[in-house]
Amino acid sequence: MKTKHLFILPLLAGISILSSCNKEGCTDPTALNYDADAKNDDGSCVYDTDTTSMVTLHIHPKLGSADFAFDTEVTNWEGRKMKFSIAQMYLSGFMLHDEDGNMVMLDDTYLLEKPSNMMYELGEVPNAHYHELAFSVGVDSAANHSDPAAWPTDHALSSNNPDHAFWSWNSGYIFIKMEGLVDTTANMSGTANAPFVYHIGMDMLKRDVELNMHQEIDGDITVTVELDYLKLFENVDLRMNQSTHTMDNMMTAQAVANNVAGAFTLQ
Numbered sequence: 001m002k003t004k005h006l007f008i009l010p011l012l013a014g015i016s017i018l019s020s021c022n023k024e025g026c027t028d029p030t031a032l033n034y035d036a037d038a039k040n041d042d043g044s045c046v047y048d049t050d051t052t053s054m055v056t057l058h059i060h061p062k063l064g065s066a067d068f069a070f071d072t073e074v075t076n077w078e079g080r081k082m083k084f085s086i087a088q089m090y091l092s093g094f095m096l097h098d099e100d101g102n103m104v105m106l107d108d109t110y111l112l113e114k115p116s117n118m119m120y121e122l123g124e125v126p127n128a129h130y131h132e133l134a135f136s137v138g139v140d141s142a143a144n145h146s147d148p149a150a151w152p153t154d155h156a157l158s159s160n161n162p163d164h165a166f167w168s169w170n171s172g173y174i175f176i177k178m179e180g181l182v183d184t185t186a187n188m189s190g191t192a193n194a195p196f197v198y199h200i201g202m203d204m205l206k207r208d209v210e211l212n213m214h215q216e217i218d219g220d221i222t223v224t225v226e227l228d229y230l231k232l233f234e235n236v237d238l239r240m241n242q243s244t245h246t247m248d249n250m251m252t253a254q255a256v257a258n259n260v261a262g263a264f265t266l267q
Contacts, residue, residue: 052124054220055106057094060267061087061115062228068115073192077234081192086179087229088114088163090156092139094122097132104130110139112156112163113227127218133225137175137260138206144172167201171246176200176256178229182238196242200253205246207260224267231263232256 025038031045061068063084064075073083091113094106107123138144139157148159148166157173158164165174177199181192211225236255246253 081183084180205257211266
């Protein structure tokens, strides 16, 4: 009998070590039920809801002073008539800056903004006074060159997303996609009837947006941001430049990308 126990005890010890290496539990030190021995997070983390709040982003799309509407003729910066049939953009890297200058990252969030969807949950942040909301139009280089089929089916970057916009492994995602019709008459006296296609992307054209805010967050909150699609075309000659797929008309693509920061306004 003793001999049998000598073989069983090492086996049990091995099982115990293997079990501890694969132990599941809450691995977030800020959670109430943090388990220092857990190696794999099982999604069970519980937080003190009195110290964090959910931030929801409300993006209100505009065309100048009017609310955004597809297939509706509007006038751009130079007085030229245009209307949109497609308008969308990828947003990422959301963060808040508190009054001490600390940067609070929100969830690993990638959004595909479309005028038909105005509300986006960004995640929870510690209750505090915040001075700035920051994010990017576009996606980081690693995500930009990832395989769209590798993302979860409900992810904004997934190829299963019916509106997903991706060129290829080399070029990546189309950060800003806008299509529609524009008046191309010299004196701008006609109607919007000539097609325009603007597909803006590639790593170097990702643009950061920083919006000043003075907001005390102590409870779930909705932050409203206006996005004026017309401002993306400021100082862009649509009569001469009706198309860019970025590399075939880089100057125009850069002009649109450089207008990104001015197109967003915190309300």
